[in-house]
Amino acid sequence: MRCTKYLIVAKENYGRRRTIHSFNKKSQAVKQLKKILSKPKGNKTSYRNAQSGTGINNPRIKKIRGYC
Numbered sequence: 041m042r043c044t045k046y047l048i049v050a051k052e053n054y055g056r057r058r059t060i061h062s063f064n065k066k067s068q069a070v071k072q073l074k075k076i077l078s079k080p081k082g083n084k085t086s087y088r089n090a091q092s093g094t095g096i097n098n099p100r101i102k103k104i105r106g107y108c
Contacts, residue, residue, distance in 0.1 A: 043108040048073055050099035060099065064108075069101050 046069035048061045060076075063069040076099050 041108050042105055045104050045106040047102045047104060048076070048099055049102050050076075050096040053097060060096065066101070066103075073099060073101060 043064065046063045046066050047059050048063075048069055049057050049059050051057050061069070061072055063072070076096065
């Protein structure tokens with residue numbers, strides 16, 4: 041069975057684009073993307089840098105048809 045999926049993809053600091061998260065609803069993907077792009081609340085290590093060891097650049101949502 042095929043369904044619509046929303047992926048958050050981003051470039052790492054070394055160049056390639058990779059999938060960070062996968063969601064079935066666009067609202068969930070938008071919420072997570074806002075969380076990734078938010079500024080740190082006090083600590084200099086932001087959520088964006090904590091997602092991977094090399095950091096995340098230019099995250100975006102990509103809509104695909106995939107298997108459920």
